Amino acid sequence: MSLMIDCLPGAKWLGIFSDRIASTAMRVFLWTSLCLISWSARAAADGSPGYFRDVRPVLQRQCQGCHQPNSLSSGLDLTTFEGFAKGGKRGPAFRAGSPAESLVVKYMRGEMQPLMPLGGTAVPKDQIEAISAWIAAGAKNDTPKEATDTISAANPPSYSQPPVISALAFSPDGQTLAVSGYREVLLHKADGSGLISRLVGLSERLNSVTYSSDGKLLVTAGGTPARFGEIQIWDTATGKLKRSVTLTGDTVFGGSVSPDGKMIAAGATDNSVRLIETSTGKELQKIGNHENWVLSTVFGVDGKRVVSVSKDRAAKLSDTASGGFLENVNLLRGELQAIARHPSKDIVVIGGEERIPYMYVMDRPKVMKIADDTTLVRKFPRQDGVIAALAWSGDGKKIAVAGLSPQVNIYDADTGKPVASCTGHKAGIYAVAFNPAGDRVATGGFDGHVRIYNSASGELLKDFVPVPLLVSRND
């Protein structure tokens, strides 16, 4: 249920979005993101720290999870310069010209408690020094006008063309279909008959969208390329963001929720799997068993183990309590992007570069030899494109395979025989999900349309654009 598009540093993705997004402010905002690196290189020539180049990225990466309009700890919003200057309950967060008297510096240095970021890794000394130097030099806002963030829940994104869909999920009660957009999750009626609500956050990209098994939480994994990774935890009853956990300096991928809802796992471009405690947002484990980006994760049935797949070609089984490596689930073949687990058994299906879905038992008995492949349950037919997403139906009977070819194939999980093919997409498909009853499959990808099919026949039942589109003046 997740996506990987080559994202270093997101240029391709931003390019796609900037073509498709309507408002000029957003277009330029994206353009600015894209050009930030060259812009920074030029700005660096002058040497003195600036807000846009040196301060804002630190706040984005380490602070805004708890200090944003959706989650205003101590009344402080660190997503805009104005919020930063205004400060929180204790007054302005900085005093221009006087870093020693600035709350933000005092909290980052631990001169005021609790240390910020609360419960996280301290901000590196050189970055605190850069922020101090910026305050000492007068704390000027040098944000390019076009890069000012204008998107919020009250002012959701507007689109001139459908954005690429990277993630989809049905709610466990079968009523809602959650679809990724730009900076938001769009909640639709499950049959595609209407938009219910929009959950607007900070991450530009949502690489995965997952419900907890009781349906109370909606969890996204994503971020803004080359800036920050974020896990968002939404309360489905209220539509409010319960928590945002910012992690790493790049997007995170393939989020999953443990069966009891207590833990969230996601993969990162620093080759780690992060385990987060759902109720507090605390990082429980940083599991470093992979040698390349980790693109998807899934918990075992009892939540004590997690399987992660990576560009390093391995599906690795790790212990959630210790973070320790248990074993490789698979024989190494191509790079892996997607994984799905049987609804009630510790059996997974994995896929990626090699285009062949493999079904494995999660455990490899210790007596097995290296290169022994006897835990392989089944191999499915080779697909026409790299596999980007997999789904297993709730009754365990069907598997859906999506990827860079414009067709989703459905197989009988027990025999490997083809059941149906779902056609109509114009390009790659990055997200696929079964409804809880298993009789529908929803797909989304590059062309920005959600399509809902009968999963037994492949008949297309509904085709819609999940975002509200601006009507073009020429129409």
Ligand code: HEC
């Ligand atoms: C995990 C959540 C979390 C993160 C991440 C976090 N904060 Fe906070 N922050 C809080 C909470 C909670 C308080 C209130 C603490 C208190 O009053 O005891 C707070 C208070 C503050 C205050 C005082 C605001 C006021 O006027 O009362 C400042 C300044 C601050 N944080 C700066 C930062 C900075 C800078 C970062 C990033 C380096 C950061 N915070 C990251 C949760 C967080």
